[in-house]
Amino acid sequence: QVQLVESGGGLVQPGGSLRLSCAASGFTLRYYTIGWFRQAPGKEREGVSCISTNDGSTSYADSVKGRFTISRDVAKNTVYLQMNSLKPEDTAVYYCATGRMLSLSPNVWDHWGQGTQVTVSS
16 A cells, blocks of 8 residues: 655744655655645645656745755655745645646645644744
């Protein structure tokens, strides 16, 4: 079965950094697109970034361009989201998911992890 496990969330001050991990099992990561999404209280889930684990092509939401970087380690079957210059508006539960194309629309993704909480606060 396909399984995704997110980790690396926590509490960080504005301007700080975190690196989230999405560990995949039950499938070969190389042949899928992996996306990061987030959902804040009272808001719809939104796409943050995604990556083709085959060729490394990426896409980012405008709100995180220049601050977040998505990457993958195929040997470890893991995708990362490096989050720098964090802002309070980045506070949300962050999820990763599998897909088959580069898209930040949450409704086209197939399998989801359980999420990890990111809180940016002084």
